[in-house]
Amino acid sequence: MKARVFVTLKSGVLDPQGAAIGSALDGMGFDGVESVRQGKVFEIEMTETDRDAAQERLDAMCRRLLANTVIEDYSVELG
Amino acid sequence: MKARVFVTLKSGVLDPQGAAIGSALDGMGFDGVESVRQGKVFEIEMTETDRDAAQERLDAMCRRLLANTVIEDYSVELG
Known part of the structure; x- marks a missing residue:
């Protein structure tokens, strides 16, 4: 089974890298970028075929390695 | 309009970071990870409301800044 895991900074956490990209786009003439x-996105292929079991295992991977849940949110999309 | 842009390495390009994460997961007891x-994922908010125009502008942003199209693929998801 294929899965995509998205890890993004929580909304209250400053994202200087994103802000730099935003101002770079603005400087290149792409106006209207708010x-x-x-x-980060992780594309993971697993041998697991049961969706519930895969979801549970991916949640555990996020909590233990892929995301820093103090400052990051994660979401899982099963393929 | 909100959009998500995904930038991933092309399939032929080595991804040592992904491989390291895979073996870390394996070492933590998560077997069955192939x-x-x-x-990378970019969450972009734009003032543009027309979907076609937004798609076109995001394509241009990817080609010019967000992705290195020699080694990376990108895809755009409009919200």
Whole structure:
């Protein structure tokens, strides 16, 4: 089973990298960009075929390694 | 309008970071992980309300700044 895991900064957390990209876009003439926030995506292939079990295992991976839940949110999309 | 832009390495390009995460997961007891590839996601808020115009502008942003199209693929999801 394929899955995508998104890890993004929580909304209250400053994202200087996203802000830099936003102002770079603005400087290149892309007006109308209100905000940019950068996150990570992990494309994971697993042998697990049961959706519930896969979801549970991916949640555990996020909590233990992929996301820092103090400052980051994560979401899982099963393929 | 909100959009999400995904930037991932092309399939032929080595991803040592993803491989390291895969073996870390394996070492933590998460068996059954076949592969991990890491990419970037950009959450962009734009004032543009026309979907076609937004898509076109986001394509241009990807080609000019967000993605290195020699080694990376990108995809755009409008919210």
